[in-house]
Each structure stands twice: as structure tokens, then as C-alpha cells.
Amino acid sequence: MPEILTAPLTVSFPFTRSLGPVQSAFLTGLRERTVLGVRTRDGRILVPPVEYDPVTAEEIRDLAEVAPTGTVTTWAWNPAPRPGQPLRTPFAWVLVRLDGADTALLHVLDAPGPHAVRTGMRVRIRWAPERTGAITDIGCFEPYDPHEDDGGDGGDGGDGPRTPAPHHGTFDDPVTGIVAPARLDYTYTPGRAQSRHLAALAGRRITGERCPSCSKVHVPPRGACPTCGVAATEQVEVGPRGTVTTFCIVNIKAKGAGIEVPYVYAHIALDGADLALHGRIGGIPYDEVRMGLRVEPVWTADGRHPDHYRPTGEPDAAYDTYKELL
Amino acid sequence: MKPGGAGGARRTAPRDVAIVAFARSDHRGAAEGLSETEMLLPVLHAALEQAGLAPGEADFTCSGSSDYLAGRPFSFTQTLDGVGAWPPVAESHVEADGAWALFEAWVKILTGRADTALVYAHGKPSAGPLRDVLTRQLDPYYVAPLWPDSVSLAALQAQALIDAGHTDEEALAVLARRGGDDAPAGEYVVRPLRAGDCPAVTDGAAAVVLAAADTARRMCARPAWIRGIDHRIEAQALGLRDLTDSPSTRLAAERAGAFRAPVDTAELHAPFTSQEVVLRRALRLDDTVAVNPSGGAHAADPVMATGLIRLGEAAARIHRGASDRALAHATSGPCLQHNLVAVLEGETEGETKGEAR
Incomplete structure (x- = not known):
């Protein structure tokens, strides 16, 4: 049993999302250090605000400004911040009902330890120094004692309205979209069948697996016969020679590829295989490649796969010998 | 009966539908070195065998999984190698837990479009950072940018339950030990949840077979209706x-x-x-x-x-x-x-x- 292969796999994407009118007003408001909620038909103020009433589904647009101070409704102490989370030092996750709001906002609370956090405690927004119109414009919450001298860097803890005040929701240069980058790091495991196949390739042997039910040899193997739905475990060496079953002429240079166009990309049925694999055809002018052409792999010193396939010089294969593999 | 066989006969009453077979994998942690298909195959075969079905024989096949766990688009299509999908079978997939695939298959049988269905699900959370991966299902505007991981969100819920008087850390410890004592079950992961309060996340797969009425009775001595x-x-x-x-x-x-x-x-x-x-x-x-x-x-x-x-x-x-x-x-x-x-x-x-x- 060869070594089971794994490889790092990073998925990274910057999602660009457009905002509805309520979301736009809310996130632009955060940039301007103003917290807006939306009023439902039954008079509740939702913060953060949504575009549609969560109960009746009707469009809701009446905005109201609430205070940057509020009350913790539940909390959880995170001793080990993870990538992307708002603070680098241990912090509390909190749901905060801002003064004037009827619902709670999820964010983080900067506190010295879990002993300093409790449900019902008073907190206020600490604004991020650089604000762009995003939920992270709230840098975090911090404990707030209205009787203490207001010397904190939040500065304006008590400035907002005590009762929600109607707000027009219009600002100069409103934010209309957000870009939300995301990166996740995976470990890809190709599985036993592909690991065996890749190990054989390292020795310049091309292997497939025979289905115990229909006897077909699949290359490259994936551990199961896709026709019969059973495990295929018998190793079969195929090729190295094969037949071009069909092909195309590539005229557009792929970004970063060092291959000059035009070139031929082909389906190649290796001798002994019941499934054609893909490969580039070289060593012959592109306009002379044809169905039935007999080819063999060309390996390079550092490649784990054949670099390309070239003509063997044998007579072309008869159509009947490969028509089932098209 | 093949798909379409019952399509012409509009049924006026709902049909009885039962779970007639079930199999699951017993991995603990990572399914070392196995592809999704390799992990799934023995489970599929065990369920089909219980029901007396050959691969590809069920009228309908429905699966549940998530590309975000695998980190690859359309990752579920590879597992179709395991069901005998050629010649083409009637097949569907939900980007959700397999329970929702079962729901779809149940509806398919209820409406008379199938008599039997193979439902399966698989996940390899060991492939990625699960706590972070799950943040990608959250509100992308107000919540996901904060990357609140799955344990943290569950901990907020746990604290709310404690505050409401519905439980306390000792009662949770008893649940964590499944009837054991109330000693703290490990260190805090995100307080108030300790290691023992969190699930034993593992790679794994499961399959069930659904069947209608008399077919179910033929396949199973005591169907679960x-x-x-x-x-x-x-x-x-x-x-x-x-x-x-x-x-x-x-x-x-x-x-x-x-x-x-x-x-x-x-x-x-x-x-x-x-x-x-x-x-x-x-x-x-x-x-x-x-x-x-x-x-x-x-x-x-x-x-x-x-x-x-x-x-x-x-x-x-x-x-x-x-x-x-x-x-x-x-x-x-x-x-x-x-x-x-x-x-x-x-x-x-x-x-x-x-x-x-």
C-alpha cells in the first residue's frame, strides 16, 4: 500500500455583495458613527435592520436612530480568538440590545476576562478608527458605566438618542455594496485509488482499476465503477501506448501556460483501458493529428504526469477498435 | 417499478412510506486516506443489501452534502460513482444534511413518482477548519464578517439558557457524560461550553432506503412507517x-x-x-x-x-x-x-x- 497522499487546498474568494436600501443606510450610518434601526408595522425597532419584516414579510423602510449604548442579553467568553474575528486578544461574544432597539446585535466585547462580563451589563460601541461602511466599523463593544468620567477612547458613549428618533437614512456618498473576503484552508485527500494511481505515475507507469462486475478498466481510477456502483480494486497497468479517439485544436493561449498555440488536446484510449483520458499531442504538426493516431507518453524529468503524447509511427488504429471509447 | 411507471396513475390518498434499511459508517475522527466515494461505498452497499436492491435499482436517489466541507465545487458528483449512475438514474442532491434529502425522496414517493428511493449523506469535516467553515452559512452582511464560529454561537445560546434558569453548567456536564456525574467535562472551549459539551466531530456517511406500501413490506419485516x-x-x-x-x-x-x-x-x-x-x-x-x-x-x-x-x-x-x-x-x-x-x-x-x- 503506497503512502496516502494529501495536499493543501486553499479556497479564497472576495464576495462582492450589493446592499438593499435599509442595509445601505445602516452600514453607511456606521461609517458616520450613527446606528440606525428599522421600524416594523407593530412598532418594534430592529437593530441590525432588515429589508423585510421577519413576521409579515412586508417591505419596511422607516428608519430610526438608536443609542450607541446598550445592554448585553447573552455572552460567551472566547479564550482563543480565531482568524478573522474582530479582536486578537481573548474577548466575549455578545448579543447587545442597544438603547431604543427591541432586538439584539451580535458583536464582540473587549473585557479583561470572563469575571468582568455578565448578562445585563451596560456596554457601548467603540468605533473602529478607519470606517468603510461595514459591520466591522463597530470595532467592538466596551464596558460602559455612565457614572464614570467619560475619558475612554469611545468618547461619545452617551451621545445617541435615548429614545429612537426618526432618521432620513440619507448620507453623502452612501455605501452600496460590500466586499467580503473569505479564505479557508483545507487538506485535500484524493483517496486510496487515486493515491495508488499517482504513486505508479511517479514510477512512469499508468494504472487503472478493473471493475469486478463489468470487467472494464477505468483510468484514472476513482475507487468505484461508475456504471456498476461497486468498488474496483484490481490494479491493471495500461498503455503506455494508446489511440487518439477524438481531439480538438486549441487556438487560445491559456493564462500562464508555456505552450504555444495552436496545439492539439486529445482523448487518448491507452491500450487495455476502457475509458479515454486527456492529453496534449506533440511531435507532429497540429493539422496532421487524426482520429486513430497511435501515440505514446513523453515524460519530463520533473513531471508527475506525462508531459504530452507523441506519435509512435505505427499504422493508425481501425475505427472499430476504439469506437466504443468515443 | 421505474420512474414514470406510476406517473400516470394519480393517487387520491397519500401512500404509506417507510424507512426499510439503514447503514452508517463508524469512523472516529478523520477517515484517513479515503475519498468521499471510498468512505461512502460500504455504507451504500450495506443499506442496499438490507433492502435487497442492486446498485442503480432504486427508482430515485437523493443525497445531502456540502461543498464547503470538502472545499471543492460539485464535490457530490463524484460520489455518484458509488450508486451505479449509468445508465442515467433519477437523481437529486441537496446542499444540506441528508435528512432534507430524505424529505425530498419522501415527497417523490408520496406523489407516486417512485416506489423506492436511496437516500445518502456524507461529510468529511476533517478536510477543513469546521468552526470557521460554518461561519460562511451566516448572514453575509452583518454577521459573517465577524467570523463567529459554530462553538461560539452555541455558547451564546447556552449562556442564554443558563440565564433563563433552564439549565446550569452541572446539568450540562451530566448530559456531556451521558448520565455520568456533574464534574466539569473538560476545559472551556468557549465559556460556558466545555470540551465535553461539544460534539465529537467525525468524518462519516449514512444511507437509508425508503419504500412505499407493499414494496416496503417485502423489503423489511418491520418497516418504520x-x-x-x-x-x-x-x-x-x-x-x-x-x-x-x-x-x-x-x-x-x-x-x-x-x-x-x-x-x-x-x-x-x-x-x-x-x-x-x-x-x-x-x-x-x-x-x-x-x-x-x-x-x-x-x-x-x-x-x-x-x-x-x-x-x-x-x-x-x-x-x-x-x-x-x-x-x-x-x-x-x-x-x-x-x-x-x-x-x-x-x-x-x-x-x-x-x-x-
């Missing part, structure tokens, strides 16, 4: 929800008929101990009910298969005569946002076809 299934979802914003309650579970249970008669067994999809507290209350389960005799989602959480396993385990208990009426629950989303409830029954001595309803 699906008397009702319903699923309901709550608002996306955590701050809009009462995290100490699960009104969506209760509503789904009502619609599935769970409260019409007592159940003797409940398989709950509660990865975190604190969520079992919420579900027991929402479903009004008392000490007469065997809750999670399989160990539940807390003992083994092959993400995306965990909910389907609850349905399968409840059905298997009926198959072997250990239960007459069981409730199975599956969940999706943060803090029990989306919930599915099914009621399964076995026919008792003396009951015959048609009288079971």
Missing part, C-alpha cells in the same frame, strides 16, 4: 430569535403529528449538550422517552450525515422491535435555526395493512 415529516425555519438574525426556545421544532413536530400520541424514542440532532436542553423542552420529552439511545449527534457528528442518522437510528430501533413510535429530529444552521421532525411507527402485533394509520 413515516407518519409525518415537517420542517420549519426561524429568522436568520440571531438577535431576532429567542435562543432559549425552538418554536420551529415545536411547529414541525405539531405538523408531523408528534404530539398526537406519546413516543417511546427520540433521536435528537443536538450536537451541543445545551441544544438537547432546548429540544427536550420544545418537544415535551419526559423521562419515559429514550432520548438518543444511539448516543446522538453529541457522541458522533459526521456533519451533513448527522441528521439523516437520527432518522436512520430511530427507524432501526423500530426494525428490531425496540420501539413502536419514535421521533427523529434534524437541524441545520446556527443555534438550531432550521428543524425537521419526523414521526416513525412500527406496526404492532395484530395490526394489518391499512389499519396502522
